Amino acid sequence: MSTRCGIGYDLHRLEEGRKLIVGGIELPFDKGPVGHSDGDVLAHALCDALLGAAGLGDIGTHFPDTDPKWKGANSMLFLEHARKLVDEKRLAIEHIDAVVIAEKPKLGPHFPKMRGALAKALSVGPEKINLKAKTNEGVDAIGRGGAIAAYVIATLTSR
DSSP states (O other), X not given: OOEEEEEEEEEEEEEETSOEEETTEEEOOSEEEOOSSOOOHHHHHHHXXXXXXXXXXXXXXHSOTTOGGGTXXXXXXXXXXXXXXXXXXXXXEEEEEXXXXXXXXXXXXXXXXXXXXXXXXXXXXXXXXXXXXXXXXXXXXXXXXXXXXXXXXXXXXXX
């Protein structure tokens, strides 16, 4: 059995009047991400981590922002597709470790629902998904509340 790891990163500017979707759930907040799809920063970073671990490129390769069919798309569809590609390579998701960086809103209370939504999209148990939240302590665009970012590491094993 072999083990493979992939890292994913994503960042989106935040603007007033947009829905904030993180980890497949909508959070009550007055700002949301600017993006071609729903802008789910956690789902996008997770897609990149899975695709990277499987040697399958990145999210932009599979879901280019130049393709109008992905305009406003639910990022859970991206995760479902990434899982299918991982399955086709006979790889299994062993563990996901993620950190979301945002000054506001507080994310921790929403982690159980996020883990559930992500686990459903990936067809894994929620115990395989670890989520953490950090702030940027007032530094840069994230710290001023103008952006949100995520880093994810995915560990896969061969079946």
